[in-house]
Amino acid sequence: MDRQYEGMKMHTILQTATRLGSARRSMHALLLFLTLLFANTAQAQEWHYTVRPGDNLWDVSTRYLSAVDYWPKLQALNGVTDPEHLPPGTKLRIPVAWLKRLPAKALVLAVQGQVQALIASTNKRVAVDPGLFLHQGDILGTGPDSNVTLKFADGSRVLLQADSELRLAILNARGQTPFVETRSRLEKGRADSEVTPRTTGAGNRYEIWTPAAHSAVRGTRYRISMDPTTATSRLEVLEGRVELQGGRKTRSIPKGFGTLAETGKPPLVPVALLPPPPLGELPPLVSRVPIRWSFPAVPEAAAYRAQVAPNEQFGFPLKAGQSCYR
Template sequence: MQRAIRQGQWYFKLAIFSLLLFTSIASAQEWVYTVVPGDNLWNFCEKYLHKVSYWKKVQQINNIKRPKRMQPGTQVRVPMEWIKHNAVHAEVLTTRGKTTLIKADGARVEAPAPGTRIALGDQLETGPESNVTVRFADKSLITLHADSTILFDHLSAYGETGMVDSRLHLLKGRGDTRITPASGPGSRFEIRTPSAISAVRGTEYRLSSSEQSNASTFEVLKGKVAVSGEQKTQLLPARFGTRVEVGKPPLPPRELLPPPTLDTLPEKIQQLNWPVTWQSLKGAERYRAEISQHADFLSPLWQQQISTARVPLPDLPDGDYFFRVRGIDEIDLEGINQTIRLTLDARPQPPVPLSPNNAGVFRGNLPNLSWSASADASAYRLQIAQDAEFNQLLIDQNNLSETGFATTALKQAGKYYWRLYSISESGEQGPVSDVRQWEVKLIPDKPEASIAATESGITTSWRAGIAGQTYQIQLATDTEFKELLNNESLKEPNWQLQPVTGQVRYFRVRYIEPDGYEGPWGATQRIDPTPDNSWIYTILTGVLGILLI
């Protein structure tokens, strides 16, 4: 608690010191004005100075000999303390998501519209996945990103000189700034965080303040920024940054990580959640990716931190966008952006082919195609072709209202390829679905086996099948082939078996396709037993015995 009080006292003293120092410097400095046609000393003093009566002093300081008609192009020097000083306002330029403006009197303005005025003492807050861009009197800009809070400590200008004094307090979160170059010694743009103060006079830089780490980061993209903390200041040039922890001085300037190298994207991205990839960046612990409709990224539509060099795009409407990504090093400094333009053309989303399974084979029956219903579609377009490139179209049917199609007309053996499109209510055709394939094959013929007796036994044979076909033979004692004697797979279209006596046997054969499909069995062949002549030998043996007696 005591430490927090001491820190608060230090920041108060630093702010008072900075204000007094700035006032002292501004008082000691002079504003230089370039005379334009029509100027005279009195209208000049009336427009820019506190009092018209200063004209005598201005004449004396600048040795003006013709106060009624000053020479165009000449320069007039005026002490800063003589110039008009007045309060000005900032205004909301763009806003997205949940944004709240808390007025100095406590009134809350939810979702302030573009053009809403911001005055001294107001506070601006953003919620998750939100951002707001504020424009100041000198056209300087700050974009406040998600989960951020900023307080407008000071908003003033030196009359119509163009010199504006803006001082802010970033309590937490992140901001991107684009600061208009100073137009005189009274120009000032300063942002304070719980751990540091950044002062600039024309530049572009990012800053953040983290409650978790009690630290702030500053990354300069253009120009220079002076960052002060614990009575020490670091001057950051372009492409350098620093980190400042509470109670510690800024770290020495560190060079920001270079822009990542993005991998090539399609000319049109026609798939939702398409992954954008890039080459891993040495020294990057994480990456920040952002998407905007405009190249200035004043109001990003989406941002995400990721740990890998890959991020799927969000679900956005079709159109042109800008994508950028940068690396984040181990002390949370964010590097230089790599930005590309991309085109999304993913709607209406194509349906997903469901059946048949890809590369399915059909014999005897033909498939019914089916696909998922697309929420974006009012109808579907189906194409079926004989080639994967769809140069040989067989069917090209528009305005299908159902999510299925019977292929009864496609009976010829061969491969078929199919794909789908969704068609919106306005008639727009979306991107193509994945290509699926099926194949129609003929059912193998029934082999007709012949049986012949030879000296070596009984030979069965049949017509040879096509290349790759094999043959299954079965031999049984019954016509239903439940009592099998043989069940074999053969590569040759013939088979030999030995003759037997006293038993009728049955034989059949069928073709087996190279993919394992089993064709129909051929006709069942009956194989009768060989004659049993053993009784003749019995009689002859008996007769021979009688004769021998």
């Protein structure tokens, strides 16, 4: 009986050891997978710094990182043997998440009509003129038949149309690097964005939030609007692709498509945008006002939105956001 018990006990121990060994192998495989996954993610979010003569890890950490305590991690990540002497020309891999967050600014490029800004630092309203720098927390407001064009730190631009309100929620730069974080909140009205393509990795962010949804892009041209009366946000993509999130669901909107999202609900399935009306019959030069023209109607179109600008880029419209009904 004792031998039988001992045999059963030994068999149980062997089974347990086998299960533990299998669990350890599974855990090792999982850790290896997570390590590779983290490595790939980290690599996609890294900045490569070129070492200059006289640089050491402490100087680089003080200059660029959010805390000098990161230097041992920086040494380990890059396999540096002598942190006091770095060979000039060496490339250091630095995760974007380690970089300092410094305040960035938005430059007013052009103004048409009546535009005001509520300055966060003084809580005072000022008239907006070209050349004015705006900062995080400032709120822009446009009047009827008015618009304003802003340029952000990464070169991206936004055209705020008439009767709109935009708050500059987050304007950050990651140290003295090309990585910029730009997040704005459109409370009402329309905003047309031309976002600089992201050629420097995943550190850059450009987002416009609305009470109904928020958009995130990596180099594109798109329009987003917010109607507080109907609690509805509309999105139209002209170039690239935009991720629109609302109601805990994200939709990817490709070029030539649009969608809408009501507050608290997910964005609708994207639909193809209608083509613009042909304008080939318009005169090449208009020297007298008022300006009137006609064009063939587009099937299914209920209204048209026209912009008049002094050049083909339409960066600084003289008139924007006018609805033209047929």
